[in-house]
Amino acid sequence: MSRIRSRGTVPERRVQKTLDRMLLAYVDHPKIYGNPDFLVGGTALFVDGCFWHCCPEHFRLPKANRGFWKRKFRRNRRRDLEVNERLAMERYRVVRIWEHETKDGLLCEKLEELLHEKIDV
Ligand SMILES: [Zn+2]
Numbered sequence: 841m842s843r844i845r846s847r848g849t850v851p852e853r854r855v856q857k858t859l860d861r862m863l864l865a866y867v868d869h870p871k872i873y874g875n876p877d878f879l880v881g882g883t884a885l886f887v888d889g890c891f892w893h894c895c896p897e898h899f900r901l902p903k904a905n906r907g908f909w910k911r912k913f914r915r916n917r918r919r920d921l922e923v924n925e926r927l928a929m930e931r932y933r934v935v936r937i938w939e940h941e942t943k944d945g946l947l948c949e950k951l952e953e954l955l956h957e958k959i960d961v
Pocket residue numbers: 890895896897898899938939940941
């Protein structure tokens with residue numbers, strides 16, 4: 841999993857800055873199952889890379905070694921689903937934001953929308 845989720849990537853830092861600006865309390869890389877990027881209240885927040893997590897808008901299967909990549913991405917997706925289920929069982933709310941959603945200047949609105957329900961103000 842560390843191959844996929846390296847710490848402090850650019851999209852993660854964008855999210856972190858926005859959380860700071862929103863004055864939200866969060867834990868950076870909490871030690872819970874699936875290694876979410878942030879824990880905001882009871883919400884496990886993942887910043888998913890468009891490539892590794894097969895974003896429907898930006899993902900392109902590499903041309904070389906297609907069989908290898910297909911299997912790899914199938915495993916990644918299965919893993920994401922398994923993590924979602926397990927965290928839900930442990931009563932976390934799971935929110936995933938795409939890397940590309942951190943770029944468009946609407947990140948604050950997006951996070952507000954995604955996190956709103958569970959955050960006690
Ligand atoms: Zn994308």
